[in-house]
Amino acid sequence: MIAVVDYDAGNLTSVGRALAHLGQKYVITRNHDEIMGADRVVFPGVGAAASAMESLRRYGLADVLKRVLASGRPLLGICLGTQIITGYSEEGSVPCLDLIPGRVRAFPLAMTEDGGRPLKIPHMGWNTVVVRKPHPVLQDMEEGDAFYFVHGYYPEPENREHILATTAYGIDFVSAMGFENLVATQFHPEKSGEPGLRLLDHFCRWEGRP
Secondary structure (H helix, E strand, O other): OEEEEOOOOOOHHHHHHHHHHOOOOEEEEOOHHHHHHOOEEEEOOOOOHHHHHHHHHHOOHHHHHHHHHHHOOOEEEEOHHHHOOOOEEOOOOEEOOOOOOEEEEEOOOOOEOOOOOEOOOOEEEEEEOEEOOOOHHHOOOOOOOEEEEEEOEEEEEOOHHHEEEEEEEOEEEEEEEEEOOEEEEOOEHHHOHHHHHHHHHHHHHOOOOO
């Protein structure tokens, strides 16, 4: 059973549909016992860091997620869930979960692409991902595979060994990171077609070891 953490941060239905498509049993829940009893945990999210952290504290889920990480069971962060596993977010200047030491930074306001055309913030749409460090969840990712992004901020882990993949959008930013039994993507695999489903399938088979 896979627990999809519900902390009022949205995007739960699309994650559930993707897991169901893969034939996986899942539950969308904020119940501590259900989360701790699951074989794997998905921590998705869209929205703002400050309100997300407030919800996690209100439901007592911050400590639960730390216990999941300590248990060794596979944990997948997605989008906002990826950002707030760091220690601090510039979005609202809020302390976060600190599961992976680092911080979340805002995109520069005046970015341009080749030719000088201004780039829009938030970064929204399809973009390629370059694997920088092999990982079981990212295996079979092919050159040119595109994934769906919606974000104005990006994670920056303190330890570069935690960087699994990067993406170019004005700057090269971290689009996937990992530590022990935790892997996290800034993009939305559940909204990324076949490449995203492959990634989710690998997570569902991963035993939590790099």
